[in-house]
Amino acid sequence: MAKTPIKKTKSLRVKPLRFDTDWQYDPAPESASAARIDPQYELFIDGKWQKPQSGKYFDTINPANEQVLSRVAEADEKDVDKAVRAARNAYEKVWKKTTPAERGKYIFRIARILQEKARELAIIETLDGGKPIRESRDFDVPTAAQHFFYYAGWADKLPYAFPNKKVEPLGVAGQIIPWNFPLLMAAWKIAPALATGNTVVLKPAETTSLTALKLAEILQEADLPPGVVNIITGAGKTGAALVNHSDVNKIAFTGSTEVGKLIQRSIAGTNKRSTLELGGKAANIVFEDAPIDQAVEGVINGIFFNQGHVCCAGSRLYVQESIAKEFVRKLKDRIATLIVGDPMDKNTDIGAINSKSQLETILKYIQIGKKEGSDIYQPVCRLPKKGFWCPPTLFTDVAQSNRIVQEEIFGPVLAILTFRTDDEVIEKANNTPFGLSAGVWTDKGSRILNMTRRLRAGVIWANTFNKFDAASPFGGYKESGFGREGGLHGLLPYLNINA
Amino acid sequence: MARTPKAPILPDFRRTAAVDQTGVEERAARFTKRSIKQASKLEALNMVLNMIDLTTLEGKDTDQKVRQLCYKAMHLHDEWPGVPTVAAICVYPNFVRVAKKALAGSKINVASVATAFPSGQSTRAIKLADTRLAVNDGADEVDMVISRGKFHAGEYNFVFDEIASIKEACGKARLKVILETGELGSFDKVRRASEIAMHAGADFIKTSTGKIQPAATMPVTLVMLEAIRDFYYQTGKQVGMKPAGGISKSKLALHYLVMLRETLGQDWMSNEWFRFGASSLANDVLMQLRKEKFGHYQSAAYFSVD
Numbered sequence: 001m002a003k004t005p006i007k008k009t010k011s012l013r014v015k016p017l018r019f020d021t022d023w024q025y026d027p028a029p030e031s032a033s034a035a036r037i038d039p040q041y042e043l044f045i046d047g048k049w050q051k052p053q054s055g056k057y058f059d060t061i062n063p064a065n066e067q068v069l070s071r072v073a074e075a076d077e078k079d080v081d082k083a084v085r086a087a088r089n090a091y092e093k094v095w096k097k098t099t100p101a102e103r104g105k106y107i108f109r110i111a112r113i114l115q116e117k118a119r120e121l122a123i124i125e126t127l128d129g130g131k132p133i134r135e136s137r138d139f140d141v142p143t144a145a146q147h148f149f150y151y152a153g154w155a156d157k158l159p160y161a162f163p164n165k166k167v168e169p170l171g172v173a174g175q176i177i178p179w180n181f182p183l184l185m186a187a188w189k190i191a192p193a194l195a196t197g198n199t200v201v202l203k204p205a206e207t208t209s210l211t212a213l214k215l216a217e218i219l220q221e222a223d224l225p226p227g228v229v230n231i232i233t234g235a236g237k238t239g240a241a242l243v244n245h246s247d248v249n250k251i252a253f254t255g256s257t258e259v260g261k262l263i264q265r266s267i268a269g270t271n272k273r274s275t276l277e278l279g280g281k282a283a284n285i286v287f288e289d290a291p292i293d294q295a296v297e298g299v300i301n302g303i304f305f306n307q308g309h310v311c312c313a314g315s316r317l318y319v320q321e322s323i324a325k326e327f328v329r330k331l332k333d334r335i336a337t338l339i340v341g342d343p344m345d346k347n348t349d350i351g352a353i354n355s356k357s358q359l360e361t362i363l364k365y366i367q368i369g370k371k372e373g374s375d376i377y378q379p380v381c382r383l384p385k386k387g388f389w390c391p392p393t394l395f396t397d398v399a400q401s402n403r404i405v406q407e408e409i410f411g412p413v414l415a416i417l418t419f420r421t422d423d424e425v426i427e428k429a430n431n432t433p434f435g436l437s438a439g440v441w442t443d444k445g446s447r448i449l450n451m452t453r454r455l456r457a458g459v460i461w462a463n464t465f466n467k468f469d470a471a472s473p474f475g476g477y478k479e480s481g482f483g484r485e486g487g488l489h490g491l492l493p494y495l496n497i498n499a
Numbered sequence: 500m501a502r503t504p505k506a507p508i509l510p511d512f513r514r515t516a517a518v519d520q521t522g523v524e525e526r527a528a529r530f531t532k533r534s535i536k537q538a539s540k541l542e543a544l545n546m547v548l549n550m551i552d553l554t555t556l557e558g559k560d561t562d563q564k565v566r567q568l569c570y571k572a573m574h575l576h577d578e579w580p581g582v583p584t585v586a587a588i589c590v591y592p593n594f595v596r597v598a599k600k601a602l603a604g605s606k607i608n609v610a611s612v613a614t615a616f617p618s619g620q621s622t623r624a625i626k627l628a629d630t631r632l633a634v635n636d637g638a639d640e641v642d643m644v645i646s647r648g649k650f651h652a653g654e655y656n657f658v659f660d661e662i663a664s665i666k667e668a669c670g671k672a673r674l675k676v677i678l679e680t681g682e683l684g685s686f687d688k689v690r691r692a693s694e695i696a697m698h699a700g701a702d703f704i705k706t707s708t709g710k711i712q713p714a715a716t717m718p719v720t721l722v723m724l725e726a727i728r729d730f731y732y733q734t735g736k737q738v739g740m741k742p743a744g745g746i747s748k749s750k751l752a753l754h755y756l757v758m759l760r761e762t763l764g765q766d767w768m769s770n771e772w773f774r775f776g777a778s779s780l781a782n783d784v785l786m787q788l789r790k791e792k793f794g795h796y797q798s799a800a801y802f803s804v805d
Contacts, residue, residue, distance in 0.1 A: 012733075012734070012735055013735075014731065014732055014735045017728070017731075017763060017764040017765075017766070018764045018765040018766060019760070019761070019764045019765070020765070021760050021764060021765040021768055022765065022768070023539070023542055023543060023546065023756070023760060023768060024539060025533060025534070025535060025536075025539050026535075026536050026537040026538055026539040026540075027536075028534035028535075028536050134532055138532070289517060290517065291516070291517040291518050291519035291522060292516060292517075293516075293518070293522075293523075293526075293725045294518070294519040294521075294522025294523060294526070295522075297522060297525070297526050298522065326732075329732070333728075337760075337761040346532070346533075346534040347533050347534055443517040443519075463519050463521070463522065464521065464522065
């Protein structure tokens with residue numbers, strides 16, 4: 001009898017869904033003319049706009065088209081000294097003597113003016129930084145205002161925050177902020193400093209100075225006493241001068257781990273206090289019992305929010321092997337609907353990379369990933385000719401030993417790894433010098449509790465990602481930094497506490 | 500050697516995919532951020548009109564009322580040439596014959612609710628008879644309701660078999676299965692009911708009867724669209740979607756189209772696979788079309804109210 005050949009069961013071949021639909025969205029650009037940007041900005045010192053002693057200015061450009069938006073003053077050591085002296089003077093003569101309730105009133109006023117000027121601030125944030133207007137409008141600006149509102153409330157309630165303790169401000173705080181959330185980071189730094197009675201010298205990042213300078217205008221409008229907040233612009237050298245100034249009591253820094261280490265070295269042996277919020281390489285962990293479609297959404301937002309320029313971005317995806325294939329297919333379908341392009345278009349999901357140098361860093365890592373032999377996936381996107389762009393990028397077939405898994409890329413690049421057991425994924429997730437954030441996706445409550453207990457990260461989200469609230473503390477473990485910002489915890493780094 | 504027919508592989512309906520409510524609501528809200536302007540809006544508005552199941556499901560319905568509705572379905576706004584017709588009209592089974600006659604010569608389908616609509620509280624025999632009445636009178640589509648009581652009691656096989664038997668009774672008519680999501684209580688259960696309906700042979704799944712609040716919402720529709728997507732990848736079969744009840748404004752309808760486009764894509768973007776169950780949406784869309792054409796709104800008095 002002839003043997004009947006064993007028929008291989010053919011796996012079902014289904015045409016992938018098509019998202020290049022006949023019906024397309026027309027351009028829906030926000031109007032740049034609703035914002036005022038001056039051709040040149042000076043330094044904001046002692047409540048006045050002052051020309052830099054250096055006499056130098058640098059251009060700030062729109063990363064989406066490389067056009068110059070404005071010229072910004074470059075503060076040198078003398079300018080920094082002037083700003084710190086203004087802050088010291090304001091601290092001793094005015095701010096220290098201002099009642100807590102009065103301090104609160106100023107901060108509330110700043111928050112309200114921020115809200116009133118929300119549209120203009122959102123437009124400038126997007127023009128200067130390249131992030132989609134949807135994010136500036138719906139996230140950056142409202143969250144910044146919320147931060148001022150929140151800390152305004154604490155100003156006259158510090159005895160309740162620290163019962164039976166005597167708290168006093170530190171004095172002058174030097175604050176250095178990054179380019180990924182320019183206005184929001186200014187709010188994170190300034191609001192708690194003012195609420196606790198400190199004065200401030202703030203330096204925004206050199207590629208994104210404009211909203212901080214707009215904030216200076218708001219401080220003037222709010223009648224904040226001169227010198228309480230000084231905003232000086234410049235690059236790394238300006239920041240170094242601020243860090244090394246002998247009359248600064250505290251350094252608050254958000255930025256790269258590399259610069260964070262430099263700062264720590266510089267202030268070693270001084271009595272300067274510091275908080276550092278540094279890099280990250282967050283694990284986003286998806287278990288097989290997770291709400292899959294919502295996890296897909298969380299993973300997408302976790303890595304592509306703000307072009308991946310987020311210190312807590314979920315840049316390492318750990319997906320349980322049993323669902324890995326389906327999950328990656330779903331990620332690809334979702335990516336097909338992301339709109340990459342003009343940040344001023346209200347429909348844009350992924351805007352421009354913040355600067356040429358950052359784009360080079362990202363492209364370097366994409367090359368490394370390819371060379372390491374991982375599978376790369378990028379959707380077909382029509383990218384503008386001018387400006388700095390990177391399509392959303394997935395790497396699969398990746399191991400812990402790949403550099404794209406170990407190092408912070410700070411761009412829209414996701415490394416996808418698989419795991420089998422809970423213990424395995426905890427070990428892998430913690431296998432990094434960073435420890436800023438993590439995400440856990442599972443339908444099982446007990447697993448969430450177990451994971452949050454054993455993951456070494458400052459912020460752990462369960463069945464969500466990238467959620468921020470002024471009332472919630474934020475900060476890292478290990479080389480992601482120390483100190484907490486936000487919430488009651490965020491008051492501590494600006495206070496001396498005596499029994 | 501005789502071959503035994505392959506039994507269809509069915510999932511265990513007690514273990515359908517988990518759905519996180521917060522995540523669904525956030526995703527649904529995100530669709531509403533898309534800004535639909537200019538030609539894109541015009542195209543979408545016409546698409547919406549063409550996807551409407553113009554509905555009357557009232558105790559006071561009469562032959563006259565149904566005929567008037569049919570005329571409206573064919574002549575939405577004769578003043579402007581080129582306005583599409585709606586996809587179907589939706590009536591009780593006893594009006595199918597009237598509607599069929601009134602719509603003769605048009606491409607508009609007649610959909611009939613059936614199976615002891617809206618509660619579904621009756622015997623299988625009556626539900627089958629109800630369905631056959633509609634189909635024999637010429638219904639092109641049947642909108643059945645599931646037995647929510649049995650579903651809540653965990654009798655998924657009962658619900659499955661009922662849908663399968665109604666599907667059989669439909670013959671060539673396409674079957675829309677109404678889950679009545681407003682009575683299901685959670686997105687997990689919406690997902691489960693969707694899977695049961697699709698595996699049992701639904702051509703469409705539909706949110707609501709319109710008699711229970713909440714009726715269609717964007718989040719619940721999203722859960723069902725995602726179930727359709729997964730079912731498609733598992734089986735290769737396309738299933739349609741019909742949100743019904745509570746969609747009366749063009750802007751909301753456009754949000755639904757955005758959701759459809761970004762969840763299922765091109766192959767679902769027609770009235771073959773997507774419908775709006777609505778009675779007053781058409782006039783709002785006409786009003787918006789008028790505004791796009793002439794730059795200003797016109798009074799509601801210029802749009803007929805059949």
